Amino acid sequence: MRKNAILGAVLGAMLATTAVQAADREIVIGYQAPLSGDRSQYGEMFRNAAQIKLEEFNASGKLAGAKVAITFEDSKDDPKEARNIAHKFLDNSKIVGVIGDFSSTVSMAAGEIYAAEKMPQLSQTASHPDFTKLSPWQFRNITTQAFEGPYNADWIIAAGKKTAAVIYIQNDWGISALDGFVSGFKAKGGKITATEAFNPGNRDFRSILTKVARQKPDVIYLAMFYEEGAAFAQQREQLGIKIPLYGTSSLYSPKLIELGRESVEGLHLATTFTPDNPDPAVQTFVKEYAARFKSEPGMFAAQAYDAVGIMLDAVAKAGPSVTRESLRDALAATTGYPGVTGATSFDPVTREPAKALAKMMVKDGRFQVVTGP
Amino acid sequence: MVFDVFFLQQVINGLSIGCVYALMAIGFTLIFGVLNVVNFAHGEVYTIGAFVGLMVITALAPPLLAVVPLVLAVGAVSGVGLERIAFRPFRRFTDEASQKSRAMREATLLSSLAVSIVTREIMMHIFGGDMQGIPSGYLLQQPVAIGPIMVASGSLVIFATSAVMLGALQFLLYRTQTGLGIRAVSNNQLGARYVGINTDRTIVTTFAVGSMLGATAGILVGLYDGAISPHMGFAPGVKAFVAMVMGGLSSIPGAVACALLLGVSESIATEFLSSGWKDLITYSLLVITLVFFPQGLFGHGRERA
Incomplete structure (x- = not known):
């Protein structure tokens, strides 16, 4: 009798949690980056920065009724791996958008598949001119x-x-x-x-x-x-x-x-990014990154932090019932995203980013932000 | 193009870069002259000189003139070590056939290349592939104005050092017993052995002297350039090689003259062409020389065993 009561309570509790989870839809973003091999230091920075941004986003309540998660896959900076990952991400119906990859070559290898299968892809670093020309599904957060x-x-x-x-x-x-x-x-x-x-x-x-x-x-x-x-x-x-x-x-x-x-x-x-920038958004990011990972974030970490931010804001804009299609449109409509690498807008046609760059000059032995011409 | 002060400045720029090539070409040619093979590791001796110099400077902060003897010593040690690892094993047979064997001699081309690759990779492992800055007190970069022409103090130091090295080497080669030995071995190794010259010791001496010059060149160019890296020996090494070939392979003054010629031609060519083409000038000069002067501009033509 006692046993049954306990069992019932446990079952009840489990049902209750499932009910709560069912109300909160889980939306997943795929992140492909080199996490092992020669280029792993970059993938590592991307993952660190992405985790900070994701936690900030889920805590902010910008997207009511859904939780966002990021799934990381190791592309080893290898185009073959990247293609396998692309298929894997496409088969997962929870994944509505992809961030990555690191180099232009690898990003484009995966990008051809995303272009054909209609998955929005946002690379934090791929700067080859042809990357965004692949299809209307490719975006980048780095200026050329x-x-x-x-x-x-x-x-x-x-x-x-x-x-x-x-x-x-x-x-x-x-x-x-x-x-x-x-x-x-x-x-x-x-x-x-x-x-x-x-x-x-x-x-x-x-x-x-x-x-x-x-x-x-x-x-x-x-x-x-x-x-x-x-x-x-x-x-x-x-x-x-x-x-x-x-x-x-x-x-x-x-x-x-x-x-x-x-x-x-x-x-x-x-x-685009300078850790000395007095902008509070930059200072929060730099402090949080340094506290967690014991190193000062560089340009690459900042690019990833903003790429994740842009992606998540687009998810929030598309709402809890986001699809790959609606996420793409929301990404293309990004204007003035207030990132740590400058306010970012995507050209709706070319999908090239425009950023307000920080003007700097070397003064007294260090880089300083210049205001005015 | 005008013959104005800028043109004169280009000639001076060319002489300064030519001196850098010459500094390296001297040691290179000395070793080639004796063994008749290219020592591919000379560029690494140059790099070692620069790194040891930098380490001493950062650790002890000695006066600049105290750095030079130390770098000379390191150069001598690495020269002797290089000879032991890459060259001596191919001379272990002393019969006439082996001594005359082209294959035995040319195998050292690859063994010295191997030593050069291994040394460079080890240095990259220890110091990293990045450029390393030189503490500012030691830099040879102060601008010196000679009328309207500007030169860096380093150019003057490098010019003076090249001249001193060339003079000292000519003295060593033509006025001392050791020099006589070196010239004898260079002329005919087998013959030198028959008349009782200790060829092994002569070769080791040549390597020690050549590498001392190489290591000194490395630290001087590092101080002049302001930064050093494990790859720094490669580019001037190629130019020094071209200068040596143009100069007639075993003529040290010829190599120096050709190094200066290369530097000035590259610099003046920049006036007419985009500087991306300046290597074209170097190699065109090399090809022209080889076509019209197969013995080199200053070579005297000698019997090649």
Whole structure:
């Protein structure tokens, strides 16, 4: 008798919980990222950031009547794995949207399947121009040089500088950075005095500097990485050339200042994420991430944090009865998402992100946010 | 294109980069001249010199002039070690057939390449693949104005060092007993052995001297460049090799002259072409030299065993 009563109570309690769960629909987002292998450090950062964002979202009550969960799958940065994961995610009817993958190649391998089977896919980092051209189901939360170049061009023009020389690294990325900047700068009435390529691994920029200095441009625009950027700035100083430097966000690294020291003072660049940004959203994220994972979040963690945020907000907008179709439409309608990588909007047609970038310059040996031109 | 102060500045830029190539080419050519094989690990000796120099600088903060003897010593040790690992095992047979065997000699091409890869990977493992900054007090980057022309203090130091090295080496080769031995072995290893020269010891000495020069080059270029990495030896190594071939393989002054020529040509070419093409200039000069001067610009043509 006593036994039966206990059993009944337990059963009753179980039924009660199921009833509550049934009221709260479970919505799942698939996240594919490299969690093992060479690139696992990136996947690890994505997962950490995603967990913070997910907990924030579920606690916020933005979506009444449903709970969102994220399922992680390890793509090992391998296109074959990514395709298997894509099929697995598609077969799970609870999954309404996918975030990932890390590299453009892997994201596009999975993306072809998502495009054919109609699953919205949002990559935090895939920056290849062709990724969003796959189908209307692909989105990305990272700006490309086609966005950053014109943005920097506007900034330079607004500062009253009309002529620029561009120094770029001779690879696909460097050429896209050159094209982005030059077209933006010319469109605003600026004049390009020279474009000079250098081969990856080059460490001597004196002859380029001398050649460029002869035409006395108002600014020199650098499309390169911090190793070369630091060497370039040092040699510019040695040659006594005073033309101000602007650069791509790829130069944004503490290593630039460590290697370049005083010579990089005054270098301007625009970037999406900076842990020093006084914006409260950024500070909350940085503190929470540092408290949980004992490290300062970098650009990659921030990209993932915002990608998850954009996805979850789109889910909230589509409501508890969200479908893959309605989630895609909600994603495409993203405007002014207040993320830590700047306010993000998706172009409804090209699905390319537009962000308000943080304008920075090196001042007193560190990157500082500049306000105004 | 105008012959103005900017053009003059380009020539000076070219001479500074040429000096960097020359600094490396000196040690490279010395070793080639004796053994008649390319020492692919010379670039790593250069890198080791730079890293040991940086470690000493960060740990002890000694005056710059105290760093140089230490780097010289490290260079000598790595040269002797390199010879022991990559070259000596292929000389263990002393019969005439083995001594004349091209295969035995050319096998060291691969063994030195192997040592170079292993050394580079170990350095990457220890120090990481990133660029390492040099403490600012040691940098040779102060701008020096000579009239309207700007040079970095490092360029002057590297120029002076190349000149001193070249002079000292010419003295060693032509005025000392050791130098006579080196020249004899370089000329004909078997013959040198027959007349009683201790060829093994001569070869070890050559490696020690060549690697001392290589290691010093590494730290100097590191201080001039402001950053070092485990890959730093590769690019100047290729240019030094080209300079050596153009200069006639075993002529040290020839290699130095060609290194300067390469630097100035690259720099002036930037005036006409995009600088992405400057390697094209280097290799075109190499091809032209080989077609019209198969012995190199300064080679005297010698019997190749």
